[in-house]
């Protein structure tokens with residue numbers, strides 16, 4: 001299973017990459033807008049992210065018509081080889097996915113909330129699909145059961161679109177995504193950091209070191 005960071009923050013990406021567990025990054029207009037304050041250069045910021053990550057980086061279009069999405073997607077792709085163009089799951093989005101596939105530009109269909117949307121974007125040629133689990137949980141639906149259903153349907157028909165579990169809010173979402181067999185979990189840095197937390201690890205390490213410091217080190221052979 002692959003782990004992506006869902007952030008446009010350079011420090012978070014640098015830190016995550018240094019842990020050796022980051023396979024890619026996803027962004028969206030909200031995440032990018034948080035980082036672009038004052039006179040930040042968008043292209044420079046994005047190129048920095050692309051250089052830090054040895055894997056796909058999703059950049060989302062802000063256009064809403066198919067024609068403009070394709071043009072924006074082509075411009076985004078020029079920023080780096082590892083750019084994946086994120087396209088919203090609308091009818092215009094389907095048309096843009098089809099054209100971008102013909103242009104051999106990788107795509108990630110975003111804002112997916114139903115199995116039927118997931119089927120449609122896969123048929124239109126999306127390389128990745130992003131079901132938003134947290135936002136479904138927010139409205140008292142079961143986000144992870146959508147992931148389960150998409151996995152089953154894609155497997156039924158041998159569809160190769162990779163499932164990115166998105167809108168992850170906590171570590172249990174990551175564990176559940178892995179158990180279901182989702183290809184990728186994309187998560188905020190805060191969730192990524194929590195994946196390694198365990199009080200018994202901290203407690204055990206403290207006890208080992210406390211015991212170690214009790215002994216007379218002069219009797220050790222090394």
Ligand code: G3P
Pocket residue numbers: 006026027028132134135166167168186
């Ligand atoms: O990047 C898309 C998705 O992960 C956004 O998550 O927390 O804004 O619902 P959230």
